Amino acid sequence: MKKIITLILSAILLMTTFLTGCGSKDNNDEQVNKDGVEDKQWSGTVKVQMIGEFKMKDSTDPVSGTKTKGVHVLKEEFERTHPGATVEFVLMGWDSYQQKTQAMLMSGEADVYQVPGISNFASQDLLEPLASYIEKDKYDLDAYIDGQIDGWKAMSSSDENLEIYGLPVLGDTRVIVYDKKLFDDWGVEYLSESPSIDEILEKAKKMTGKNPVTGEQNFGIIFRGKYASDVAMNISESLGGTWGSGFLWKDMKINFNSKEMIQALNYTKEALNYAPRGILSSQGSELFLKENNNIAMNIRTAPGFMKAIYSTGLGDRYDAALLFVNPDKGMGQAFSGSPCSIGKASENKELAWEYLKFTGSEYYQKYLWDEYMALPVLKSAREWESIKAVPQMDVMLRSMSLLWTPRYPYRSGQPRYILATNVEKALLGEMSPEEALNNAQKEAEDWLKEQCK
Numbered sequence: 520m521k522k523i524i525t526l527i528l529s530a531i532l533l534m535t536t537f538l539t540g541c542g543s544k545d546n547n548d549e550q551v552n553k554d555g556v557e558d559k560q561w562s563g564t565v566k567v568q569m570i571g572e573f574k575m576k577d578s579t580d581p582v583s584g585t586k587t588k589g590v591h592v593l594k595e596e597f598e599r600t601h602p603g604a605t606v607e608f609v610l611m612g613w614d615s616y617q618q619k620t621q622a623m624l625m626s627g628e629a630d631v632y633q634v635p636g637i638s639n640f641a642s643q644d645l646l647e648p649l650a651s652y653i654e655k656d657k658y659d660l661d662a663y664i665d666g667q668i669d670g671w672k673a674m675s676s677s678d679e680n681l682e683i684y685g686l687p688v689l690g691d692t693r694v695i696v697y698d699k700k701l702f703d704d705w706g707v708e709y710l711s712e713s714p715s716i717d718e719i720l721e722k723a724k725k726m727t728g729k730n731p732v733t734g735e736q737n738f739g740i741i742f743r744g745k746y747a748s749d750v751a752m753n754i755s756e757s758l759g760g761t762w763g764s765g766f767l768w769k770d771m772k773i774n775f776n777s778k779e780m781i782q783a784l785n786y787t788k789e790a791l792n793y794a795p796r797g798i799l800s801s802q803g804s805e806l807f808l809k810e811n812n813n814i815a816m817n818i819r820t821a822p823g824f825m826k827a828i829y830s831t832g833l834g835d836r837y838d839a840a841l842l843f844v845n846p847d848k849g850m851g852q853a854f855s856g857s858p859c860s861i862g863k864a865s866e867n868k869e870l871a872w873e874y875l876k877f878t879g880s881e882y883y884q885k886y887l888w889d890e891y892m893a894l895p896v897l898k899s900a901r902e903w904e905s906i907k908a909v910p911q912m913d914v915m916l917r918s919m920s921l922l923w924t925p926r927y928p929y930r931s932g933q934p935r936y937i938l939a940t941n942v943e944k945a946l947l948g949e950m951s952p953e954e955a956l957n958n959a960q961k962e963a964e965d966w967l968k969e970q971c972k
Contacts, residue, residue, distance in 0.1 A: 561604040565870045566629040568609040570616050570857070571689075572891070575608060583830075587890050597877050604870055621645075627864030630871040635857045637685050638931055641673035642767075646684040647861035648675070652872045653683065662879065663687055664916065666850065667896045669924040671858040674766060681766060681925055685858030688878045689887070690894035692918040693852055694911075695719070695840040696820040698812050704732040710816070710840040712914075716754050716786050719816065723793040726815040739793035741804045741814045747787060748935075748942040749853055750819055755783035756851040756923070757843035766928045768970040773929060775938055776953070776960040784945055784952035791946060799946055808837065818842065819852075822894055825911060839914040844921050854926040856896070894919065932970075934963040 569590065576589040594606040609629050611619055617636050623629055624645040632640075640646050653660065660668050667690070672681035695710065702709055705726045711718060723739025730737045742750050752762060760779025765771035774780060795803025795814070807814045808827040817824075819842065828837045844851035859878050861871045877883055879897070887893035888905065894915060895906075906912050929935055938959045945955035 555600050557601055559602075561601045561870060561873075563867045563870055564605040564607055565631060565867055565874050566607045566609060567631040567874060568611065568620065568623060568629040568633060570611055570613060570620075570633045570635075572612070573608075573610050575610065588886070593877075593883065593886060596882055597874060600877075601870070601873060604873075606874070624862050624864070627862060627866070630862060630865040630867055631874050632860050632862055633688065633857050634685055634860050635855075636931070637671055637858055637860060638673040638766075638926070638928065640860070641675050641682075641684045644675050644677075645863050646673075646675075647863050647865065647868060647871075649683045649686070649861070649872075649875075652875075656872075656876070658876065662897060662899070664690070664896045664898055664900075665920040666854075666922055666924045667856075667919070670854040670856075670922060670926055672925055685860035686875050686879055687856060687896045688859045689857035690896040690919050691822065691856040692894070692915060692922060693819040693821060693842055693855075694914055694918050695816060695818045695842060696808075696824050696837055697816040697840065698807075698814070698836060699838055700836055701726060701730070701737060701812070701815045704730050705737075705815075706731075707815075709838065713841040713844070716757060716783075716843065719818065720786065720789060720793070723790065723816060727793040730813075735813055738795050738803075738814045740790050740816050740818065741794055741798060741807060742790070742818045743804075744799035744801050744943070744946075745939075746819060747799070747946055748939040751780065751783045751787045751942055752927075752938075753783075753819070753843045753852045754786050755779040756845040756848075758782055759845060759847060761845065761848070762923075762927050762929060766925060768932065768967055771928065771967055773934060773960065773963050773967075775934075775941075775963060776956040781953050781956055784942060784956060787942075788946055788952060799943065808833070822892075822915060825892065825909065829909075834909075837911075839911045841914060841918055841921065850921050850923045852922060853930065854922040854924055856894075929963070933966045937962045937966065 574589045575591055577586060578589065579586050590608055594608065597606050598604055620632060620634060624632065624640055634640055637646070667687040668683065671685045671687055673684045674681055695714065697710055699709060707722050707725050719740065725739070726737055727739040728737065755777065758779040760777050760783065761774055763771060763773035791798065797803040804814060804817065806812045807817055808824060810831070810833065824837070828834050842852050859875055861868055861875060865871050881897065881899060884895040884897050884900065885903070888895050896919065900906050901916060941955040941959035944950045945952045950958065
């Protein structure tokens with residue numbers, strides 16, 4: 520166990536700003552020997568595009584000394600299990616990844632692509648539909664965490680329904696992270712596993728003021744002002760609201776000014792009373808996750824928080840709770856992460872499909888977890904000793920199974936920014952919540968009408 524925990528902590532030190540997740544279990548082809556090597560002799564090269572901090576060769580962090588295996592190990596394993604096949608990687612960072620991926624897909628530069636913007640590419644008919652491949656191989660989609668397949672469904676220009684164009688590879692989610700020490704200082708009970716917005720605001724209010732133990736000024740809550748509209752949307756879901764319906768612009772109906780959304784924005788505005796000044800400009804959270812932290816809770820926190828707490832020895836001090844879900848639908852908050860797809864222009868689709876299945880193997884998923892602490896999307900990950908060694912991962916994995924599916928389609932167009940702008944105006948006091956959301960509704964509906972001309 521010591522060795523496992525050491526590996527976990529080393530991996531945490533290496534974590535970067537990372538969209539994460541994927542998974543599959545027991546999806547091995549029947550035509551393999553006991554070493555996992557296929558009897559079939561393959562030929563050709565599969566080119567794989569990956570986005571993130573990946574490197575081909577092993578590397579060593581200059582500060583921590585932590586070593587990370589390069590993606591050459593993925594190449595070696597795939598080539599070992601697929602005799603005669605060759606893997607070539609095209610590695611890129613997150614900078615302008617959408618435009619770069621678009622250019623690659625149009626020119627057929629690779630076979631397999633990491634496509635967080637899958638709906639955009641599918642609508643341009645740049646991706647290969649996967650239903651026939653899945654059916655032919657009887658590929659087990661149930662091996663993935665609930666919702667991960669549905670979350671990445673998309674539509675081509677000719678589809679009438681959502682279809683599978685990608686398999687999840689890098690998982691992601693948001694959770695509530697709280698400082699147990701501050702809760703103890705104030706004599707406030709820890710958050711329940713799935714707290715309501717009323718519980719959060721009640722406890723945030725109690726912990727705003729002069730800390731009774733340290734005498735320092737404390738604040739009950741923080742969130743990134745940039746994503747205030749996502750916070751409000753998620754709160755509205757807990758009140759029974761939904762973002763709307765439809766997937767294509769021509770079919771889309773939005774509920775930006777629903778009674779649940781108005782109530783949720785009022786809750787969001789109330790939260791400002793218990794937050795540091797500067798929250799709307801993404802300031803005030805500088806001490807959170809540190810030894811001298813002064814904020815009790817951070818809602819809608821990305822997985823990267825684990826890097827901070829474990830690298831500084833504070834892993835036992837901070838805990839996580841689930842964000843909000845719609846009580847009727849059993850899901851909530853924006854779906855995120857990255858899937859992998861086959862380019863429509865690929866000339867080696869059979870081998871590309873083999874690689875897609877490889878991304879859902881435990882070997883591939885454990886590589887991402889062990890080396891980058893990327894959230895796995897396999898149900899079987901819960902049984903990994905290295906996952907069990909990180910207590911916060913229980914909440915993280917459960918949160919991934921509760922994400923809203925299909926993804927909020929309005930976020931891939933102007934309505935996302937229309938809502939964000941008007942929510943900010945309400946939080947700044949320039950408009951009332953009801954006025955701001957009525958304005959957002961009208962502007963978004965006008966934009967949607969323009970897309971149908």
